[in-house]
Amino acid sequence: MSTGTPLTLPPELRARLRTLRLRPRLASGNNGIGQHASRSRGAGLEFAQYRAYEPGDELRQIDWKLYARSDRFFVRESERESPITVWLLLDATASASQADRAAPQRTRLDHMRGLAACLVELALQQDDRFGLLAINGDGLQLVPAGNGARQRDRVHLQLHTLQAHGSWPTADRLRPLWERVRPGDLLLAIGDGFDEASIVLLEHLASARREVMLLQVLTADERDFPFDAGHRFRDPETGEELLGDGAAIRTDYLQRFAAARSALQARLQASAIASATGWLDQPLDQPLQALFGRRGGA
Numbered sequence: 001m002s003t004g005t006p007l008t009l010p011p012e013l014r015a016r017l018r019t020l021r022l023r024p025r026l027a028s029g030n031n032g033i034g035q036h037a038s039r040s041r042g043a044g045l046e047f048a049q050y051r052a053y054e055p056g057d058e059l060r061q062i063d064w065k066l067y068a069r070s071d072r073f074f075v076r077e078s079e080r081e082s083p084i085t086v087w088l089l090l091d092a093t094a095s096a097s098q099a100d101r102a103a104p105q106r107t108r109l110d111h112m113r114g115l116a117a118c119l120v121e122l123a124l125q126q127d128d129r130f131g132l133l134a135i136n137g138d139g140l141q142l143v144p145a146g147n148g149a150r151q152r153d154r155v156h157l158q159l160h161t162l163q164a165h166g167s168w169p170t171a172d173r174l175r176p177l178w179e180r181v182r183p184g185d186l187l188l189a190i191g192d193g194f195d196e197a198s199i200v201l202l203e204h205l206a207s208a209r210r211e212v213m214l215l216q217v218l219t220a221d222e223r224d225f226p227f228d229a230g231h232r233f234r235d236p237e238t239g240e241e242l243l244g245d246g247a248a249i250r251t252d253y254l255q256r257f258a259a260a261r262s263a264l265q266a267r268l269q270a271s272a273i274a275s276a277t278g279w280l281d282q283p284l285d286q287p288l289q290a291l292f293g294r295r296g297g298a
Contacts, residue, residue: 091195
């Protein structure tokens with residue numbers, strides 16, 4: 001995905017997104033954190049209006065009595081409570097430039113852009129406010145929170161211009177993030193999840209009453225390690241290189257990779273940070289289905 005290509009989503013993906021609802025756990029709890037009276041439309045409790053059925057709508061929302069009278073499918077939309085603001089936090093440091101050998105034209109950052117576009121659509125269909133926090137070697141790039149189609153265009157423009165480079169900035173350069181993301185807000189972090197400073201930030205945000213979720217984006221090469229014979233491995237952030245025999249180190253690598261993922265999950269669970277993993281060779285909405293689908297969001 002080049003920076004000049006619109007962030008368009010295929011119709012079949014849009015249909016799947018219509019079945020999802022952003023369901024912050026803090027916002028739905030008894031304490032009411034992160035909740036406010038919203039005019040958003042969804043599968044809520046208080047009836048608001050009818051609209052024509054669209055592919056992807058849940059069958060349980062169809063008004064069958066109205067169908068019997070009109071011979072047309074209509075969906076009941078309801079007002080619901082929603083989070084005040086949804087923030088997308090993208091880790092666009094140098095590791096986001098990685099791609100799989102089988103699809104070198106599509107980088108981790110491309111996948112992250114698409115995933116961010118999906119989340120923007122979810123926020124739009126719920127009439128929620130949303131903003132963008134993108135981090136790379138230049139520091140923090142901010143799109144202040146807003147709502148509506150013009151806000152979507154602003155976020156898309158920033159995603160277009162975003163480049164993967166550098167390493168995680170120092171804490172003082174992220175100070176504006178704390179001024180924008182308020183207690184009760186929902187923060188959706190998108191990245192590989194293996195930068196220690198980024199995980200520390202998520203832990204601090206969670207402990208400060210921000211609801212945090214991690215959408216981990218990993219390559220198929222990281223998962224499968226399909227390297228054989230001699231191969232030069234390079235860390236995109238430090239530039240360090242390692243020459244090794246892929247077949248000889250595969251078993252050790254896969255064990256270390258699994259251990260690193262388990263350790264990360266333990267830390268996230270300790271901070272009550274929900275997470276799901278998306279792979280570059282699988283559908284964009286896979287982690288969203290896990291977090292916000294009927295099973296994941298239950």
